[in-house]
Amino acid sequence: MSPRVLIADDESDIRALVEIAVRRAGAQVLDSLPDGTAALAAAGRDLPDLVVLDVGMPGLDGLQVCTALRADTRTADVPVLLLSAGASPADVERGLAAGADTYLLKPFRVSELADRIRELTGDPR
Structure with a gap:
């Protein structure tokens, strides 16, 4: 069975690109949603x-959702990939401190995101 990916981004065009990469x-795609609460x-x-x-x-x-996922025993071990236009080292550090496994800057290449998804889901292709 192929890995199931949950996507959350408030920009529909970015969600569509992430879905392509998945x-x-x-x-x-398990679900593709416009906000962190959902x-x-x-x-x-x-x-x-x-x-x-x-x-x-x-x-x-995304940082709040990541922190909440890590705090819940059911989701604590689910890999999290953060996407952001924030490119400063401090932004990346905050993302990783919140528990993200990796951080990818926007704009991203679909092929690069697909590679990261494969790495995080254990498919080394």
């Missing part, structure tokens, strides 16, 4: 194999 990585609820209902979060979203942002 499929290129041989995974499937993503956190979805992860609690149906455990994903990977969560891809935008850092800057309304409601709960």
Whole structure:
């Protein structure tokens, strides 16, 4: 069975690009949502194999969702990939401190995101 990926980004065009990368990585989109609150609820209902979060979203942002996922024993070990336009070393450090496994800057190449998805879901292709 292919890995299932939960996506949360408030920009529909970015969600569409992430969905393409997920499929290129041989995974499937579990859910694709516009905000962190919905993503956190979805992860609690149906455990994903990977969560891809935008850092800057309304409601709960990606850092808050990542922190909450790490605090919940059900989702603590689910890999998290953060996406953000924030390019400073401090932004990356905050993302990793929140518990993210990796941090990818926007704009990203779909092929690069697909590679990261494969790495995080254990498919080394």
